[in-house]
Amino acid sequence: SQTIHQWPATLVQPVGSPLSLECTVEGTSNPNLYWYRQAAGRGLQLLFYSVGIGQISSEVPQNLSASRPQDRQFILSSKKLLLSDSGFYLCAWSLTENTEAFFGQGTRLTVV
Amino acid sequence: GQQVMQIPQYQHVQEGEDFTTYCNSSTTLSNIQWYKQRPGGHPVFLIQLVKSGEVKKQKRLTFQFGEAKKNSSLHITATQTTDVGTYFCAGLLIGGGSYIPTFGRGTSLIVHP
Numbered sequence: 001s002q003t004i005h006q007w008p009a010t011l012v013q014p015v016g017s018p019l020s021l022e023c024t025v026e027g028t029s030n031p032n033l034y035w036y037r038q039a040a041g042r043g044l045q046l047l048f049y050s051v052g053i054g055q056i057s058s059e060v061p062q063n064l065s066a067s068r069p070q071d072r073q074f075i076l077s078s079k080k081l082l083l084s085d086s087g088f089y090l091c092a093w094s095l096t097e098n099t100e101a102f103f104g105q106g107t108r109l110t111v112v
Numbered sequence: 113g114q115q116v117m118q119i120p121q122y123q124h125v126q127e128g129e130d131f132t133t134y135c136n137s138s139t140t141l142s143n144i145q146w147y148k149q150r151p152g153g154h155p156v157f158l159i160q161l162v163k164s165g166e167v168k169k170q171k172r173l174t175f176q177f178g179e180a181k182k183n184s185s186l187h188i189t190a191t192q193t194t195d196v197g198t199y200f201c202a203g204l205l206i207g208g209g210s211y212i213p214t215f216g217r218g219t220s221l222i223v224h225p
Contacts, residue, residue: 043217
């Protein structure tokens with residue numbers, strides 16, 4: 001069966017520090033991968049998605065970047081965090097854009 | 113830009129009352145998905161609707177897709193405290209220029225015992 005792993009679960013980082021969140025999927029090949037951000041009490045904002053290795057599409061220009069160095073690995077990064085980067089970050093995968101998405105447990109990031 | 117609107121944002125009910133959340137799009141949808149996110153948790157897929165006028169049931173939950181494929185609803189009969197959470201719809205817009213489902217902002221359901 002397929003599983004998705006996302007870590008860390010919680011993270012407190014100072015303003016200006018770098019960020020690296022990692023997500024890996026097991027049990028499937030060539031999945032679509034997604035990074036979402038959810039601000040407190042808000043909906044899901046799509047940040048990046050990838051349909052293959054090295055293929056990254058950005059939905060919202062901002063202080064973050066994403067990379068897909070391997071088929072089932074998706075990384076969210078920042079060189080310098082801002083206070084406004086605080087939020088709940090969710091990684092997800094799906095077989096295609098027409099099928100359901102499976103979400104990781106999420107990372108709660110607080111920038112102080 | 114093209115959006116999927118979801119109402120209400122919050123809904124308080126007494127346990128045993130019914131609950132409905134609505135999802136609307138100005139653009140025809142290829143399909144619509146529904147997810148539930150428990151407090152502190154991550155969204156979990158509930159169901160996908162594809163056909164015009166489709167109705168699907170999961171125990172006390174009834175999902176509908178409009179005839180024009182521009183709206184959808186989730187109805188919960190006789191709510192229980194285990195129904196607490198935020199319910200999201202996600203619609204795949206036809207001709208929207210994106211091949212990624214667009215999420216609504218969610219409806220947070222609060223059930224009072």
